[in-house]
Amino acid sequence: MAEKLLKWDEVLIGATIKDPGNSKNYETGSWRVERPVWNPDTCIQCMFCWVYCPDSSILVDENGKMAGIDYDHCKGCGICVEQCPSKPKSLQMVLEAQAKGKTVEELRKEVFSK
Amino acid sequence: MSKKMDIRWHGRAGQGAVTAAKTLAELISQEEGIYAQGFAVYGAEKRGAPVVAFTRVNDKPIRDHSEYMEPDIVLILDPTLMGLIDVKEGLKKDGKVIVNTAFDKEEVIKELGLEGYEVYVVDANKISIETLGRAIPNTPMIGALAKVTGLFSKEEVSKGVVELLEEAGKFPEKIIEGNRKAIETAYEEVK
Amino acid sequence: MGKKVALTGNEAAAHAMRQINPDVIAAFPITPSTPVPQAVAQFIADGEMDTELVTVESEHSAMSACIGAAAAGARVMTATSANGYALMWEMLYIASGMRLPIVMAVAARALSAPLNIHGDHSDIMGGRDTGWIQLISENSQEAYDNLIQAIKIAENEKVITPALAAFDGFNVSHAIEIWELEDDAAVKEFIGKYEAKFPLLNTDDPITHGAWAPPDWYFEHKMNQLKGLLNAKDVVTQVGKDFGKAFGREYGLYEAYKLDDADFVVVAAGSVCGTTKDVVDNLRENGVKAGLLKIRLFRPFPFKDIADALQSAKAIAVLDRVSPSGAQGGPLFNEIRSALYDTDTRAPVINYTYGLGGRDTQPRHINSVYETLKKIVDTGKVEKQFDCLNLRGAWG
Amino acid sequence: MALLNDLAKKKEGLVSGHRLCPGCTHSVIARQVFAAAETDKYDIVVAAATGCFEVSTGLYPYTSWNVPWIHTAFENAASTISGVEAAYKALKKKGKVKKDIRFIAFASDGGTYDIGLQALSGAIERGHQFLYICNDNNAYQNTGNQRSSATPFGGSTTTSPNGKVKFGKEQPRKDIVSVLEGHHMEYIAQASPSNWRDLMNKVKKALDVDGPTYINVIEPCTTGWGFPSNKAIEIAQLAVDTCVWPLYEVIKGKVVINYKPKKKLPVEEYLKPQRRFAHLFKKGNEYLIEEFQKQVDRHWEWLLKREECGISYFED
Structure with a gap:
């Protein structure tokens, strides 16, 4: 989202920010070179990916369970894959180029059917 | 009579010269139409070093903040200072000197070369030891000053200091009474 | 009360x-x-x-x-x-x-x-x-x-x-x-x-x-x-x-002390202003049109108001209680000179450093400032734009 | 400790969209801290020292903070939070603030071991309620990996570089926990984000103390230390398993070691994957690794002995 550049007499005094957590509007997903792909079929819901994710990019459902990946913010560090304890791993990294134009479902099939 | 007068206090750090200058200013602040300013020259003196304090008295608000003074009155709180300081420095021609001493006036005049000045002596150490149990010469010297300058009557000055001590709220009755006696005695005995 | x-x-x-x-x-x-x-x-x-x-x-x-x-x-x-x-x-x-x-x-x-x-x-x-x-x-x-x-x-x-x-x-x-x-x-x-x-x-x-x-x-x-x-x-x-x-004590941006018709004006801030007022009174008794502009608000600096207040002055001395540290003069001097630049009556302005580290500034020192201002007006010449008060040795 | 599923349902104190490097553990630590805080009992207000974490999470007009947050400068997270806490006491007394609030300061080793040590010491001595979390990444990473007093022996940084005649930092790192122990505070601990359960336990305990507490957390820095972004947690775990970074508490002066590796790994295991230590593995530098191992062993033995003696500053 392009931020609106306010004039000097429009900004809040003291460079105060009144909108908590508004950095969600800044999408760091574009930084990614690789992306994690999740396989719910083998996932054991240990939530290690969640507790170790630097970018709060593990989506959580109302039961507190892993529900996917927030690709708007995931920077593709790969910690989730590295720390995933299930056998086989329920998360795999793929190049962004490989993911281009594919839905999450399509990509998942491609990665985990091997 | 104009109430304008400049006063210099000589003592040693810890003897209460600054407190005396402050007390005098406080006494004056209770009166209408008279103003005072008190200050000291600060170095890095620790207890025992010679200190100088000043009081300006005027019937107009005092605006001058310089330290320079040609005193009308010099008070010497510590007799042992007499050989060490130049009592006469800047003292006006008709200036007065009040000395805390056990010696006679004539001896003091001779010792300090104060011929031609109005010199007064009072044994403030003896008075404070008798009334307060300790040599704290500053309050008796205020009594002597009141007498010599005519700024306050005996009753005014002793009542004034007693009220200040009471207001401070940290002195026992005995000390307050001792101070009253010290002031009144010095008022009477200064000569 | x-x-x-x-x-x-x-x-x-x-x-x-x-x-x-x-x-x-x-x-x-x-x-x-x-x-x-x-x-x-x-x-x-x-x-x-x-x-x-x-x-x-x-x-x-x-x-x-x-x-x-x-x-x-x-x-x-x-x-x-x-x-x-x-x-x-x-x-x-x-x-x-x-x-x-x-x-x-x-x-x-x-x-x-x-x-x-x-x-x-x-x-x-x-x-x-x-x-x-x-x-x-x-x-x-x-x-x-x-x-x-x-x-x-x-x-x-x-x-x-x-x-x-x-x-x-x-x-x-x-x-x-x-x-x-x-x-x-x-x-x-x-x-x-x-x-x-x-x-x-x-x-x-x-x-x-x-x-x-x-x-x-x-x-x-x-x-x-x-x-x-x-x-x-x-x-x-x-x-x-x-x-x-x-x-009962009203305050403005600055205090004008006998400034309205003053020819010789000192601009200063702080306790020296009291000493200066005594000197001004003394000079006035002797027929010298001395005045003082006492700075109260230094930041933001009310330059327009102060320039206006200095319009009657024929010569101005600004007292700074700080070393100019390599500037053309002390900070107050620079403000005053700058404020006057846009006015028609640009009186000569000189600068003194005084009172550093508690050096006493006495009525006689302030008096000497007014004497210098008078000399500037009499001769039309500024001999020293910057000088010191009560410094041992002639500055410069 | 609640299950991670329960914790994952909580509102996060720190959200995404921050500009930390991929694989940076600053945010991992903070997320674990917020997960541990019992926010049903109290609210949290945070102060931050200047550093990577601060510049990445408070870049105008964006903030990644869902809680009240203040940053003022590099060396003063502790004095800033002590002002906030003093205001809290004052306003609470006057009824202007009604909620219970706990205070947390985040700083890195630069702002803690070095430039911020005085402010931290003062704030602890005054007894303000705050949990000070030092995300220790072993150097001034925000300005580009300059040495700090937390940089380990032999570590190559941009101001203690390995060169033709020098081998990196020549001094051992400062033992900040021991420095702070002299303040006789109720709770000090050392933790690692790899051991999240342990870290969360410590945060919860610290926030229960009505006074100053401190947790030193290892914060592996992918950029400054030189390892792939996906390895951050693994590196932290290796620091723990080699006893380079012992997990322990100092509770009222009494040492409690929380984790004793069954098999204490040699320090090489920790050093090897990191570019900053690469020169130690060159032929002829074996003595440096030996020295490193010796320093680690000595500290570990000393901690074990202290735990054994079990003396406390306070009467229990």
Whole structure:
């Protein structure tokens, strides 16, 4: 989202920010070179990916369970894959180029059917 | 009579010269139409070093903040200072000197070369030891000053200091009474 | 009704703090302002105020804690001098940049080296561009009055900028003077209640204080901040009038002393102004048209008002209690010369440095300044644009 | 400790969209801290020192903070939070603030071991309620990996580089926990984000103390230390398993070691994957690794002995 550049007499005094957590509007997903792909079929819901994710990019459902990946913010560090304890791993990294134009479902099939 | 007068206090750090200058200013602040300013020259003196304090008295608000003074009155709180300081420095021609001493006036005049000045002596150490149990010469010297300058009557000055001590709220009755006696005695005995 | 008291400038500042009873004071002792936090601690120990006193381990932490407390939503004050003020320097910019209306008493003092504990304006002048409102006091009464007014000025909705009220170290901080201490209740009523604009402690509405601004934003924020500082000028005038109504002592941006028809004018700030007034009276008795313009508000500098007030002058001497440090003259001199540049009557302006490190400035020194001004007018020539008062050896 | 599923349902104190490097553990630590905080009992207000974490999470006009947050400068997170806490006491007393609030300061080793040590010491001595979390990434990473007093022996940084005649930092790192122990505070601990359960336990305990507490957390820095972004947690785990970074508490002066590796790994295991130690593995530098191992062993033995003696500053 392009931020609106306010004039000097429009900004809040003291460079105060009144909108908590508004950095969600800044999408760091574009930084990614690789992306994690999740396989719910083998996932054991240990939530290690969640507790170790630097970018709060593990989506959580109302039961507190892993529900996917927030690709708007995931920077593709790969910690989730590295720390995933299930056998086989329920998360795999793929190049962004490989993911281009594919839905999450399509990509998942491609990665985990091997 | 104009109430304008400049006063210099000589003592040693810890003897209460600054407190005396402050007390005098406080006494004056209770009166209408008279103003005072008190200050000291600060170095890095620790207890025992010679200190100088000043009081300006005027019937107009005092605006001058310089330290320079040609005193009308010099008070010497510590007799042992007499050989060490130049009592006469800047003292006006008709200036007065009040000395805390056990010696006679004539001896003091001779010792300090104060011929031609109005010199007064009072044994403030003896008075404070008798009334307060300790040599704290500053309050008796205020009594002597009141007498010599005519700024306050005996009753005014002793009542004034007693009220200040009471207001401070940290002195026992005995000390307050001792101070009253010290002031009144010095008022009477200064000569 | 107020009552006459005989107290020092530091005690005046401490009594103002007692009556203001801010939520938080964070302070570190430094000569000559040390008696201020001491007196505050005693007032608290005696139950006469209920401020949270944070006895920090340095002035840097004093200002940091003040900033934290002010951002949290508290009314906050502190006091310092000299090296302590210098140690705060980084945080002074942060306080003003974050728009926190902290109020500080400064017993102005020389900066090391060599070490010197006595009065001059090295500290406040060194910090003149930190974005704080700066009020300079002549005596204890003004130290007290200015500190109370500073609260209202700093907290004004259009301003919301920190303010300091300075008074000269020792000349005022340690001098016992007779002045009017107003009623506690009257002071409380005058300053009113304080509501912070963006209190950090309102956890229902989480605020981010102190974000960093990249080049896209920093400039706008700094100019927004400047506007707040500039707005202080009118607020200072209004608060000075209100103070006059409440307590009988009215204040303006500056004080004009026998200035209307003055040919020879001294411009100065601080306790030397009292000494100068005595000299002016004396000269006037002898038929010399001497006058004084006493600076009260130094930041924001009311240049237009001051230039207007100097229109009658035939020659002007500006007294700076700080070394020019390589500039064309002292900071006050530069402001005055700059202010006059846009006016038709550009009287010659000369500059003196005086009183460094507590050097005594006596009536005879001020007298010599007026004599020099008279000579300039008589001869039409300025021999020395810059000189010193009471310095051993001829300067230059 | 609640299950991660329960914790994952909580509102996060720190959100995404911050500008930390991929694989940076600053945010991992903060997320674990917020997960541990019992926010049903109290609200949290945070102060931050200047550093990577601060510049990445508070870049105007964005903030990644869902809680009240203040940053003022590099060296003064502790004095800033002490002002906030003093204001809290004052305003609570006057009824202007009604909620219970706990205070947390985040700083890195630069702002803690070095430039911020005085402010931290002062704030602890004054007894303000705050949990100070030092995300220790062993150097001034925000300005580009300059040495700090937390940089380990032999570590190559941009101001203690490995060169033709020098081998990186020549001094051992400062033992900050021991420095702070002299303040006789109630709770000090050392933790690692790899051991999240342990870290969360410590945060919960610390926030229960009505006074200053401190947790030193290892914060592996992918950029400064030189390892792939996906290895951050693994590196932290290796620091724990080699006893380079012992997990322990100092509770009222009494040492409690929380994790004793069954098989204490040699320090090479920790050093090897990191570029900053690469030069130690050159031929002829074996003595440097030996020295490193010796320093680690000595500290570990000393901790074990202290735990054994079990002396406390306070009466229990």
